[in-house]
Amino acid sequence: MNIGDNIAKFKTELGDQVTLVAISKTKPSADIQEAYDAGQRIFGENRPQEMQSKAEELPNDIQWHMVGHLQSNKVKYIAPFVSLIHSIDKLKLLKEVNKRAKQNERCIDVLLQIHIAKEESKFGMDEEEVKELLDSEGYEKLENVRVVGLMGMATFTDNESRIEKEFDYLKQLFDELKSSYFSQEDSFGTLSMGMSSDYKIALKAGSTMVRVGSSIFGARD
Numbered sequence: 001m002n003i004g005d006n007i008a009k010f011k012t013e014l015g016d017q018v019t020l021v022a023i024s025k026t027k028p029s030a031d032i033q034e035a036y037d038a039g040q041r042i043f044g045e046n047r048p049q050e051m052q053s054k055a056e057e058l059p060n061d062i063q064w065h066m067v068g069h070l071q072s073n074k075v076k077y078i079a080p081f082v083s084l085i086h087s088i089d090k091l092k093l094l095k096e097v098n099k100r101a102k103q104n105e106r107c108i109d110v111l112l113q114i115h116i117a118k119e120e121s122k123f124g125m126d127e128e129e130v131k132e133l134l135d136s137e138g139y140e141k142l143e144n145v146r147v148v149g150l151m152g153m154a155t156f157t158d159n160e161s162r163i164e165k166e167f168d169y170l171k172q173l174f175d176e177l178k179s180s181y182f183s184q185e186d187s188f189g190t191l192s193m194g195m196s197s198d199y200k201i202a203l204k205a206g207s208t209m210v211r212v213g214s215s216i217f218g219a220r221d
């Protein structure tokens with residue numbers, strides 16, 4: 001498995017309209033460096049402390065994305081440098097990100113994670129919860145976070161029509177929220193959906209950002 005070749009292959013396949021997040025969780029920094037040398041600059045991790053230590057030893061111009069379930073008490077580890085958090089699933093977490101962003105004198109971009117899968121185990125808000133968050137007074141007051149889109153994970157299944165339905169639903173919700181809660185000047189434009197096994201289906205459904213791990217770096221233990 002050549003990491004550099006895999007990066008090149010994905011870049012060609014995705015073109016300039018879709019952003020590739022290389023999911024490097026559990027993989028050593030040497031693997032990330034290999035992808036970096038092939039031109040990749042956006043990497044995703046799911047553990048705050050792991051992301052922090054990798055960020056310290058790898059090049060400065062890497063944009064680090066947080067993709068896993070994030071606990072409020074760990075936001076502090078990534079707040080100084082994280083470029084996008086994909087996994088906001090509660091107002092309480094968003095408030096903590098805002099607080100830590102403010103302490104670091106910056107604004108942090110985030111995606112709201114929507115629960116679209118059948119599995120209970122997956123995180124995220126449903127339609128009602130996300131609207132409640134966007135309507136809340138607490139949300140309105142936040143000045144150091146910017147909601148730039150949505151993220152969702154489809155059911156882990158080989159039933160492609162089920163996956164397609166879930167992604168189509170997320171795209172529909174994205175369009176609806178964009179028109180009812182955001183204006184033209186807002187940067188609400190990112191729809192993060194699709195991983196190694198289902199990114200092709202996600203692209204057809206209108207994904208603007210795919211999160212690919214094992215198809216770039218090989219299987220994880």
Ligand SMILES: *Cc1c(COP(=O)(O)O)cnc(C)c1O
Pocket residue numbers: 023025046067068153195196197211212213214215
């Ligand atoms: C691990 C992970 C991925 C990448 O999964 P692959 O199947 O290895 O491509 C994408 N998104 C999230 C949220 C993840 O945790």
